[in-house]
Amino acid sequence: MRKNKVKLFPITSLMVCILIFLIKSTIVKASSVNNYHQDQVELQAKSAIAIDLNSGQVLYAKNANKKLPVASMSKLITIYLTLDAINNKKLSWNQKVKPTKQIVKISNDPEYSGVPLQMNHAYTIRQLYEATLIQSANGPAMLLGQAISGSQQAFVKKMRKQLASWNIGGGNAAPYSQWIA
Structure with a gap:
């Protein structure tokens, strides 16, 4: 079970990033988001955010306000x-x-x-x-x-x-x- 989570992590992370790139009209204020539902999902990432495309509602956030170097x-x-x-x-x-x-x-x-x-x-x-x-x-x-x-x-x-x-x-x-x- 653990191996499956590790293999899916890079793909899932990349897909989230691509979706964020493609969301041009949805604006989310990062200052209003930090750790939202972080305790409900076991995601091994320093920082992450998932946003509903239609409403702009933040579905998940982990260290969304933390500045980190951009990867890839x-x-x-x-x-x-x-x-x-x-x-x-x-x-x-x-x-x-x-x-x-x-x-x-x-x-x-x-x-x-x-x-x-x-x-x-x-x-x-x-x-x-x-x-x-x-x-x-x-x-x-x-x-x-x-x-x-x-x-x-x-x-x-x-x-x-x-x-x-x-x-x-x-x-x-x-x-x-x-x-x-």
Whole structure:
């Protein structure tokens, strides 16, 4: 039973984050929420919030007012833009792409979260999507960005533009900047 909770946690957390990104019209004042129903759910996260999409009512909150560093937000935007590219027929799930030497190096560096990629091996968009979404893998996320925009630099611009369209601050941050030559 415990193993199932541990496996479901990353997926559940990511889905909650994606839903929060997609909720544009619902406004919840964080100052009015802190720990709501925290004692009723065993969620192993430093901070979390679940909001009813229709009413904006907070269903669950744990340390909602606590400031924490943002984790994997560039990967969430990458996932969103990947789905957008597929929906707009710019990419397909079975399309194959090959990583660059730089992406292979990052994906095989144990310092970063990852799924190791191999040089001269072709990966489907679906494989890269799953590795990014489930394993929070950096290399596959970078390769998705390259497949979507042609280069890491162009993809960073696309992410910034998407953030601006959502009126999300921090659009000047440089996701993947440590990897861009």
